[in-house]
Amino acid sequence: MKNCFSCLLLGTLSLFQSTPYIVAQSSKDQKLPFQVQMDPRVELICIIFRLAENPEYTRASPNSYTRDVDKHFLPFKNHPAVQLARKLRRTRGVSYDAPMSLAVHITDAFTLKEKVPFEPHPPGLDGRWRLDEVRQFLKLTRDFSQKTRFKDFIQAHQQLYDSTAKRLSEMMTKHAHLEWFDTFFGQRSASTFHLAVAMLNGPNCYAARVTIAKEKHIYCILGTWRSDKKDIPLFSKNVLPTVIHEFGHSYVNHLVASHAADFEKAGKKIFRTVQQSMKAQAYSNWQTMIHESIVRACVVRYLTAHEGPFAAFAEIQRQHLRGFFWTGELAGLLAQYESQRQKYPTFEDFMPRIVEFFEEYASRLPKPPAQTSSSTPASGQPPPPQTPQQD
Numbered sequence: 001m002k003n004c005f006s007c008l009l010l011g012t013l014s015l016f017q018s019t020p021y022i023v024a025q026s027s028k029d030q031k032l033p034f035q036v037q038m039d040p041r042v043e044l045i046c047i048i049f050r051l052a053e054n055p056e057y058t059r060a061s062p063n064s065y066t067r068d069v070d071k072h073f074l075p076f077k078n079h080p081a082v083q084l085a086r087k088l089r090r091t092r093g094v095s096y097d098a099p100m101s102l103a104v105h106i107t108d109a110f111t112l113k114e115k116v117p118f119e120p121h122p123p124g125l126d127g128r129w130r131l132d133e134v135r136q137f138l139k140l141t142r143d144f145s146q147k148t149r150f151k152d153f154i155q156a157h158q159q160l161y162d163s164t165a166k167r168l169s170e171m172m173t174k175h176a177h178l179e180w181f182d183t184f185f186g187q188r189s190a191s192t193f194h195l196a197v198a199m200l201n202g203p204n205c206y207a208a209r210v211t212i213a214k215e216k217h218i219y220c221i222l223g224t225w226r227s228d229k230k231d232i233p234l235f236s237k238n239v240l241p242t243v244i245h246e247f248g249h250s251y252v253n254h255l256v257a258s259h260a261a262d263f264e265k266a267g268k269k270i271f272r273t274v275q276q277s278m279k280a281q282a283y284s285n286w287q288t289m290i291h292e293s294i295v296r297a298c299v300v301r302y303l304t305a306h307e308g309p310f311a312a313f314a315e316i317q318r319q320h321l322r323g324f325f326w327t328g329e330l331a332g333l334l335a336q337y338e339s340q341r342q343k344y345p346t347f348e349d350f351m352p353r354i355v356e357f358f359e360e361y362a363s364r365l366p367k368p369p370a371q372t373s374s375s376t377p378a379s380g381q382p383p384p385p386q387t388p389q390q391d
Helices: 004-015 040-051 064-076 080-092 097-103 131-147 148-156 158-175 179-187 237-258 260-280 286-306 309-321 329-338 345-361
Strands: 037-039 192-200 204-212 215-223
Touching: 004 097, 037 040, 037 158, 037 179, 040 064, 040 131, 040 148, 064 148, 064 260, 080 131, 080 204, 097 204, 097 215, 131 148, 131 179, 148 158, 158 329, 179 215, 179 237, 179 286, 192 204, 204 237, 204 345, 215 237, 237 286, 237 345, 260 345, 286 329, 286 345, 309 329, 329 345
Parallel strands: 037 192, 192 215
Antiparallel strands: 204 215
């Protein structure tokens, strides 16, 4: 506990000692660099995995919309597409962000054609999808879409989708600073942001990406967990860290992958000390832990720049409670990156320093006690989170 407090204190001091910050105010007239919308592709895949009883796709609060979904689609709960979804979860672990990675790789929710060739395997399509299985799933899902009259269901709820997207767009227009990404990570050419609302995902939120003709399309797939008396989702300013988090994965994950061998030794050692809390959040390996660690520290830097150090400190506290005890220290290191941009023009240039950080952190951990019996692996699925679950 003392060590955790020390990490929190060090991170906080680093925030205050970093370059001066000014809490920027968004202009009410600013235009978002993307469109907020309900994506039928996302909704279709969510419905199928809801019918397949994937726990993370059944956490939306009961309301008029979920009741409409169940009334319309439950008669098809044994459709071959749903049966295959159940099998893929059981045999291949197709769950959480894997279904959403497929959604952004298809043209639409009705023809379900490949938006980019699936051979070779697209880098943005989760590796849990095998070529033969994904094509069989799309074939069956096309039949599901037709037989369930999915298009009719979408049209009948268009007003709800429009109202939801409008509310989220208004919040983002007022408060978001997405120009921060290029400023912080380094300029990226031909990148487009997409913010899609997933009406059935409850507090589960995901990142996804697809590259089309060298243009990178970066997605935040945002669940909904608060609604008004009319069951229209609500979005407060508190949603922003989640949006920044999900967009951040598209900047961070591929950099971690390119340095995977460098992170491995320290990552495995750290993961052993926190694996219970990580697995409770469905982070099952050290690679995912490193992805999440860096993204969460980046969110702290965003909040420092645009909300001030107290908001950043609160975010560090939240991450420590989730088991990411090094968030404060890592955010402090990223403050050094921001102050030395002539030496480190881009985040990629700074990755060796981040590797060194995890190596040094791992060196401070006590050696694990000798095991006298086989340990029991984490079992079951994580409980429904009370706050947004970020992947």
